[in-house]
Amino acid sequence: MKAVNEKHYVSLDVGGTFIKHAAIDKSGQMIHSSKVPTPDNLTDFIAAINEIVRSYLPNIRAICFSCPGKIDTQSGTVYFGGALVYLDKFSIKKHIEQEFEIPCTVINDGKAAALAELWQGQLKEIKNGGVLTLGTGVGCGLVINGALLEGNHFQAGEVSFMLLSTKEPFEFTEIAGAKGSAVLFIERASQLLGLSENDGKTVFKELEKKNPLIQPVFEEYCRNIALIITNIQTVVDMERIAIGGGISEQPLMIEEIRRQYQLLRDTSMGFLEMLTPIKIVACAFRNEAGLLGALYHLLTQIETHQIEQEI
Structure with a gap:
């Protein structure tokens, strides 16, 4: 060194x-x-x-x-x-x-990623905002009144455990950490494409072509992220949320999350119109977010x- x-x-x-x-x-x-x-x-x-x-x-x-x-x-x-x-x-x-x-x-x-964005990134000078990091699960950091929210037990923002179903008995596959897992999405898409290994680059090349084998899976995945964002917004009333994780480097991902978020609002029979729409952006920091936030x-x-x- x-x-x-x-x-x-x-x-x-x-x-x-x-x-x-x-x-x-x-x-x-x-x-x-x-x-x-x-x-x-x-x-x-x-x-x-x-x-x-x-x-x-x-x-x-x-x-x-x-x-x-x-x-x-x-x-x-x-x-x-x-x-x-x-x-x-x-x-x-x-x-x-x-x-x-x-x-x-x-x-x-997840909280480190939020601090990196608060310090020098997408949440700079934002009073209320958040970061979602899409990886094995869904990491999250929330900034409230310009400061990181930790919670009484250091658990604020643990959205991977958010419940997205009323099924009984409740299954792991129904929590936000599973439905919003970028790893599981890439794995599923790779299998549908018949790839010998999980390959995010190939998956997104096919998505750019709107490959019908995986396009519905992609839209469902992004809709799950839009659901998570909407649920957070009902409680926190944020101005902006930044999407991080390696998958966020794909502009197509951010575009589709935005589209699904707007579809949720458009098809909500008007009740989601009562919530001020949140701005969805890509994180300024990706590989360096944890280092800078720490x-x-x-x-x-x-x-x-x-x-x-x-x-």
Whole structure:
């Protein structure tokens, strides 16, 4: 790794496939970034993050993490861990501060994405807004009165558990995290196309041609996202929502979500007209959202003196 000659912040974005890491200055400028595969067990995970941190020493002011799961931002403890179930009840903050004696903060990845957009992206100067990240499930971060909403139990915005059906007995396939899963959509579309593996690029090439095999599946998927947005809007009354995740890089996706959102309003017998329409946009930050949002969270903790840092 290229040496960093002065002290910067180090941010780690823990995902199901990779752990991305970067040295970043206070303005959000990336000095260096890289990634390593995400381990499949806690012992190897601890070894991996230790190695990453050591690679930046001694030029670290403080360390921040973006991570899946319910995150107690005060103790830095991960609960459930999303796809990384081995992180359940593990305090990343406690480990880093004991191992390296460097201040550390941890925040949920969906909330990190919202903070990145609030800091320098689509939610900048937006009083009430949100971010939906479409991946294995549906991540979410809500900004209310210009500040991130965490909730009493750090669970605000856990829209993957939103119920989208009244079926009994209730099935996992009926929650928003399943109906809004980009991974499951690509998997289903790839199977319909007869592909040997899940291939998002090929799926969207076929969607550009309006391939009748997968076009209805695509429209159904985007309608599910529009339903989630509408449900959030009934409670929060947002001005803007930004769509993130790798799939959001496809302009066709944002266009179809907008179209389905308007169709919901047009076919609602007028009652949805009572809700002010929300502006739906693509996130300004995609691959860097977790890194930047984690840093913004760290900086706000420093500013409010919730963590001490030697400048």
